[in-house]
Amino acid sequence: MAKMTKEEVIEVAHLARLAITDEEAEHFADQLEAITNAMELLNELDTDNVEPTTHVLQMVNVLREDKSIPGLDRELVLKNVKEHEGGQVKVPTILE
Amino acid sequence: MSLVEKTAAQLQEMIHTKETTIAEMTQKAFDRIEALEPKVDAFLALNKERATQQAEEMDRVPFAERGPLFGLPIGVKDNIVTEGLETTASSRILEGFNPIYNATVVEKLKEAGMVTVGKLNMDEFAMGSSNENSYYKKTKNPWNLETVPGGSSGGSAAAVAAGEVPFTLGSDTGGSIRQPAAFCGVVGMKPTYGRVSRFGLIAYASSLDQIGPITRTVKDNALLLNAISGHDDKDSTSANVEVPDFAAALTGDITGLRIGVPKEYFGEGVGEAAKQAALDALKVLEERGAICEEISLPHSKYALATYYLLASSEASSNLSRFDGIRYGYRTEKAGNLLEFYMNTRSEGFGDEVKRRIMLGTYALSSGYYDAYYKKAQKVRTLIKKDFDDAFEKYDVIIGPTTPTPAFKIGEIIDDPLTMYANDILTIPVNLAGVPAISIPCGFADGLPLGLQIIGKYFDEETVYRVADVFEQATDFHKKTPQTWEGAAQ
Numbered sequence: 001m002a003k004m005t006k007e008e009v010i011e012v013a014h015l016a017r018l019a020i021t022d023e024e025a026e027h028f029a030d031q032l033e034a035i036t037n038a039m040e041l042l043n044e045l046d047t048d049n050v051e052p053t054t055h056v057l058q059m060v061n062v063l064r065e066d067k068s069i070p071g072l073d074r075e076l077v078l079k080n081v082k083e084h085e086g087g088q089v090k091v092p093t094i095l096e
Numbered sequence: 097m098s099l100v101e102k103t104a105a106q107l108q109e110m111i112h113t114k115e116t117t118i119a120e121m122t123q124k125a126f127d128r129i130e131a132l133e134p135k136v137d138a139f140l141a142l143n144k145e146r147a148t149q150q151a152e153e154m155d156r157v158p159f160a161e162r163g164p165l166f167g168l169p170i171g172v173k174d175n176i177v178t179e180g181l182e183t184t185a186s187s188r189i190l191e192g193f194n195p196i197y198n199a200t201v202v203e204k205l206k207e208a209g210m211v212t213v214g215k216l217n218m219d220e221f222a223m224g225s226s227n228e229n230s231y232y233k234k235t236k237n238p239w240n241l242e243t244v245p246g247g248s249s250g251g252s253a254a255a256v257a258a259g260e261v262p263f264t265l266g267s268d269t270g271g272s273i274r275q276p277a278a279f280c281g282v283v284g285m286k287p288t289y290g291r292v293s294r295f296g297l298i299a300y301a302s303s304l305d306q307i308g309p310i311t312r313t314v315k316d317n318a319l320l321l322n323a324i325s326g327h328d329d330k331d332s333t334s335a336n337v338e339v340p341d342f343a344a345a346l347t348g349d350i351t352g353l354r355i356g357v358p359k360e361y362f363g364e365g366v367g368e369a370a371k372q373a374a375l376d377a378l379k380v381l382e383e384r385g386a387i388c389e390e391i392s393l394p395h396s397k398y399a400l401a402t403y404y405l406l407a408s409s410e411a412s413s414n415l416s417r418f419d420g421i422r423y424g425y426r427t428e429k430a431g432n433l434l435e436f437y438m439n440t441r442s443e444g445f446g447d448e449v450k451r452r453i454m455l456g457t458y459a460l461s462s463g464y465y466d467a468y469y470k471k472a473q474k475v476r477t478l479i480k481k482d483f484d485d486a487f488e489k490y491d492v493i494i495g496p497t498t499p500t501p502a503f504k505i506g507e508i509i510d511d512p513l514t515m516y517a518n519d520i521l522t523i524p525v526n527l528a529g530v531p532a533i534s535i536p537c538g539f540a541d542g543l544p545l546g547l548q549i550i551g552k553y554f555d556e557e558t559v560y561r562v563a564d565v566f567e568q569a570t571d572f573h574k575k576t577p578q579t580w581e582g583a584a585q
Contacts, residue, residue, distance in 0.1 A: 036458070042405075056528060
């Protein structure tokens with residue numbers, strides 16, 4: 001597979017919402033390249049006629065009756081919120 | 097009077113004969129934790145006040161209303177949420193997080209009357225094989241304080257090995273119960289996927305994660321699995337199957353049992369000491385009537401790559417919820433929302449977590465999805481089929497748990513691929529979803545080695561039966577590490 005470049009790492013980090021410095025990107029590029037190279041091993045296998053496994057057990061959607069049930073208490077939900085006001089979560093500016 | 101080294105049955109006997117009380121036992125557990133923590137560093141938050149109060153109330157419950165685990169102390173891995181008791185998954189991003197509900201397993205421990213004494217250190221978000229990835233502390237192996245306890249449930253295994261608590265819960269995504277159990281010389285079970293509810297387990301890789309018990313003996317392990325198993329409406333992947341009495345499966349009889357011995361588990365990358373200890377263990381089982389035959393699990397060598405692609409992909413999705421908005425760590429440096437997310441996450445996550453998030457994001461990104469993620473899902477089918485085929489002829493599959501005994505702290509932390517190779521013998525089991533246990537089976541240079549017994553789907557009973565026969569025939573589980581000397585009993 002393709003060599004993992006520093007630029008690719010910066011792009012992937014941005015997609016994953018991780019801020020990284022140039023120096024970190026270089027370090028991660030080396031490590032991730034070694035890791036993705038090791039993953040190349042799978043290409044030895046012909047899997048054209050193999051179905052993918054998403055889950056090991058036979059599973060079906062679990063449905064319940066469509067009726068309202070009480071959710072969590074607002075005070076409890078806000079217990080771990082660092083900044084809140086009037087029962088609402090405070091965040092930095094969204095629109096410039 | 098010493099409470100360590102005692103089984104659940106012996107502790108109950110001591111309570112019934114008034115040799116001790118639940119309150120005294122709880123106090124002694126905290127005394128021992130206090131005495132040993134400076135060396136072992138297994139615990140994060142302690143639950144002393146509530147546990148002490150709970151223990152006193154429990155002493156007043158009539159004997160007739162008590163089960164086999166009633167009043168006994170337990171430690172819980174820190175990725176399992178506990179109401180009112182700080183839960184961090186050993187990550188800075190959850191520093192100070194105080195859950196508002198209990199995981200289903202914690203509710204079940206309460207129903208069984210167990211006393212939660214504290215939370216146990218781990219690799220951050222269960223990513224790691226040495227406990228060196230914890231943001232808070234590095235847990236040491238009680239057998240040699242310069243070596244790692246394994247991971248990611250390293251705190252859970254070390255606490256049992258040090259005799260701080262007789263019971264702990266861990267979680268296992270690619271070996272995270274069995275590898276530390278092997279390194280610390282204790283018994284660790286990864287149940288069948290779906291056997292135990294994952295509700296309240298902070299998700300790493302949802303199609304692989306499973307909670308399980310760590311104990312000193314096989315019987316105690318079976319008792320604890322009895323307590324935590326069962327279908328749960330709150331976990332749509334929990335299996336709606338009957339839960340047998342696992343402790344009742346310990347009949348001591350393995351006559352005619354068919355054991356498959358995979359040649360791949362004794363091949364390249366597996367150390368001589370681990371191979372020899374497993375071969376010696378197989379002889380013990382043969383002497384007790386089992387039949388061993390060499391088998392092949394031909395896709396074993398592809399398991400590591402398959403696992404890291406799938407687990408990292410699932411992790412990149414699961415860990416996207418940590419954004420600093422509703423709970424946990426929040427950056428101080430942010431002009432707008434995007435900077436807020438990015439700074440919170442890079443300051444809150446450690447390097448290994450970042451590596452896996454990036455690997456997963458890469459594997460799932462357009463252009464690479466088929467080549468990496470889907471390819472790995474297909475190879476997972478082949479690995480699962482290896483087990484399905486083997487279990488048509490054999491009752492259990494046995495080999496070493498890990499390629500080597502515990503390694504030195506700091507030795508391989510900067511080399512992710514070498515670290516990942518620790519799990520080559522445990523990962524295939526998670527990909528297939530079958531149950532497996534690690535039990536003590538020998539020593540190398542004073543460090544424990546583990547024997548892995550793998551069973552059919554939902555056949556933990558046979559796994560426990562074989563493990564118990566081996567334990568009864570050997571003394572490995574009775575050995576205690578040097579940290580015990582001079583510690584409060």
